[in-house]
Amino acid sequence: MDDERSLFAGKVKIYRRNGWWHTRIHLGGKQYHRKALRTANTALAEEAARKLYYETQFKQQEGLPIKSRSFEQVIEEYVAHHERSNEIGQNIRDKQRGEYTSDGMLRNIKRAARFWKEYAGKKSILAIDDKVMAGFVPFRRTYYHDFKVLPRNAKLHPTDKEVAFNVMIGRSILKWAQQQGYRGKAPLPAFTFTPKNKLVRPAFTQAEFKKIRMALPKWAAEAENEHWQQSRWLLHDYVLALGMSGLRPGEANNMTVRDVELYEEGGNNNITLRVRGKTGARRVVPHHELKQVIDDMLDRRENVRPTSWLFAMPNGERIKTLIDQFNTFLKAIKLTHSSMGEKYTPYSLRHYYAIRSLERSDVYDVARNMGTSVRMIEQYYGKHAITAERARKLSGYQSEPQRPSNPFVRASKKKPTRNDN
Numbered sequence: 001m002d003d004e005r006s007l008f009a010g011k012v013k014i015y016r017r018n019g020w021w022h023t024r025i026h027l028g029g030k031q032y033h034r035k036a037l038r039t040a041n042t043a044l045a046e047e048a049a050r051k052l053y054y055e056t057q058f059k060q061q062e063g064l065p066i067k068s069r070s071f072e073q074v075i076e077e078y079v080a081h082h083e084r085s086n087e088i089g090q091n092i093r094d095k096q097r098g099e100y101t102s103d104g105m106l107r108n109i110k111r112a113a114r115f116w117k118e119y120a121g122k123k124s125i126l127a128i129d130d131k132v133m134a135g136f137v138p139f140r141r142t143y144y145h146d147f148k149v150l151p152r153n154a155k156l157h158p159t160d161k162e163v164a165f166n167v168m169i170g171r172s173i174l175k176w177a178q179q180q181g182y183r184g185k186a187p188l189p190a191f192t193f194t195p196k197n198k199l200v201r202p203a204f205t206q207a208e209f210k211k212i213r214m215a216l217p218k219w220a221a222e223a224e225n226e227h228w229q230q231s232r233w234l235l236h237d238y239v240l241a242l243g244m245s246g247l248r249p250g251e252a253n254n255m256t257v258r259d260v261e262l263y264e265e266g267g268n269n270n271i272t273l274r275v276r277g278k279t280g281a282r283r284v285v286p287h288h289e290l291k292q293v294i295d296d297m298l299d300r301r302e303n304v305r306p307t308s309w310l311f312a313m314p315n316g317e318r319i320k321t322l323i324d325q326f327n328t329f330l331k332a333i334k335l336t337h338s339s340m341g342e343k344y345t346p347y348s349l350r351h352y353y354a355i356r357s358l359e360r361s362d363v364y365d366v367a368r369n370m371g372t373s374v375r376m377i378e379q380y381y382g383k384h385a386i387t388a389e390r391a392r393k394l395s396g397y398q399s400e401p402q403r404p405s406n407p408f409v410r411a412s413k414k415k416p417t418r419n420d421n
Contacts, residue, residue, distance in 0.1 A: 005042075007049055014049045021045030025056050033066050064126070064184030071128055072121030074177045075113050081176070082109050090318075102250050103320050112169035115140055125182050128174060133167070133191035140166055160195030167193040202342035203351035208335060209243055215333045216240075230314040235325050237297040238311050242346060244293070245286035246353035246370045249346045251277040253319045258306035260294060279371040322346070351380075 004015040013024045019040050025033040033056055037048045059066055082101040089100025101109070119139045120132055140163050144156050155162070171192070177183050204212065216236040223229035241252055259274040271291045273284040298304055301312070309318045326346055330336045337343050350370070354377065357366045367374045 005046070007046065008053060012049050012053050014045050021048075023049040023052060025049075025053055027056070027060070027066065059184070062184045062186070063181070064186070065182055068124045068126055069177075069182055070121065071123050071125050071173075072117050074125050074182060075117050075121065075173055077180075078173045078176050079110060079113050082106055102254070104250050108165070109169060112166045113173070115143065115166055116170050116173065125174075125177050126184075126186060128189065130189045130191045133170060133189045136167060136170060137163060137193055160193075164193050164195045167191075201347045201351055202338040202340065202344060203355050204243070204344065204348050205352075206356065209349075209352055211333065211335065212239060212243075216329070219329060219332060227314060231325065232329075233297075233300065234311065234313070234319075235322055235329060237293055238319070238322055239326070239346075239349060240293045241286075241290060241311070242349035243352055244290040245273060245284055246350050246357065247273070247275060247284065248277055248350060248371075249321070251275045251371075252311055253309075255310040256306065257298070257304060257308050257310050259310060275371065277371050282368070282371050284369055284371075354380075 004013060006013055011026050014021055014037070015024070016022075021037040021039055021042070023035055023037055023045075027033055033052075035052060037045045039045050039048065056066055058064075083106065085101040086103065086106045089102070116136070119136055120128060123132065141158060143158075144150055144154055147154075150156060171189070174183070174188055178188060216232075216239060220229055220232035220236055223232050238252065241247065242249065245252075254276055255273065261272050261274065263270055263272060268288070269291065270288050271286065271294065273286060275282055275284050294310075301308075303316075308316065311319050313319060323346060327336070330344055335344065354366065354370060357369070358377070363374055363377055367377045370377070
């Protein structure tokens with residue numbers, strides 16, 4: 001060191017190295033905070049060291065890390081945390097699996113994290129406040145407006161629900177950073193984004209589901225080779241399972257053979273499904289016809305063990321997604337969109353189940369079976385579901401006619417006869 005000076009009774013040292021000033025601040029014990037002051041001017045170096053000392057004292061009092069991380073660094077750590085969670089979850093097939101990050105959620109986290117890194121990655125984690133959070137919404141809505149060619153699966157105008165999900169991931173990152181001590185005692189931003197236009201995925205009609213059910217075996221039989229045939233039969237079983245149980249695709253992907261439990265009722269053998277999803281563990285009572293579908297599926301497979309994936313790829317591995325194959329099948333039977341022009345997705349099978357179940361059962365039982373709330377059921381499905389009883393009443397087939405067939409002619413009163421008493 002060419003030169004060294006002390007400030008604040010020796011708690012701060014500034015020293016010159018190769019002509020440039022540096023500082024060392026004592027934090028207590030054997031800990032020090034070192035930083036290059038990036039100046040050769042002695043007066044400026046002392047001023048910068050004093051300012052850094054006051055900042056360091058404030059951070060220590062507030063429980064903040066001395067070296068503040070950038071938002072980008074925190075995002076990368078957050079994504080790495082979920083990557084490890086996903087990797088651990090891949091090797092767990094028991095009831096604890098739902099506690100780990102799924103493949104689908106990991107993809108969504110990485111996608112949302114990319115937008116946050118570009119928007120505010122260079123800022124300090126301490127600088128992410130309500131104003132910054134609110135500014136993300138217009139940034140996300142206009143993100144692709146300057147693209148000449150949109151990336152695959154990108155939308156020029158994202159839905160409110162997608163923007164809300166991205167905001168939720170941003171809030172989750174901040175909450176995780178708080179748990180790691182990266183924000184000290186600083187309060188979390190309170191900003192939230194509530195979708196104004198709620199996107200309701202289309203539901204297959206009863207006639208469309210019947211068409212799907214009849215077309216799937218034929219489509220599997222027309223496969224050009226055995227491998228394709230196995231994959232198509234898997235789609236057959238998967239589609240019917242979603243439509244007959246209301247499972248979320250991720251919940252079905254996580255099920256093992258032992259999650260299917262047999263019970264007897266009224267002399268009939270039925271099944272229940274042990275499901276682990278985003279709302280926790282629950283038991284699902286599917287439509288009774290699903291039992292035969294699962295029995296046939298397991299009969300076609302070899303070396304099936306209780307711990308085997310219930311819906312497994314031909315090589316026995318867990319399903320990641322069947323959406324591409326599902327889209328190909330719908331295109332083959334010319335059923336890619338609803339009558340309103342809305343594109344069908346695997347989630348449309350869950351919506352089909354919800355609407356059909358509301359025709360047969362109470363909304364509370366349907367909500368519990370599907371792992372959602374009554375409010376969500378009423379909000380998304382209630383307006384679509386008309387029970388058979390209500391339909392008969394609306395069509396006028398139930399109960400006695402309330403007026404003559406010709407509304408312009410009054411019913412004539414029966415005249416009394418002489419034999420009447």
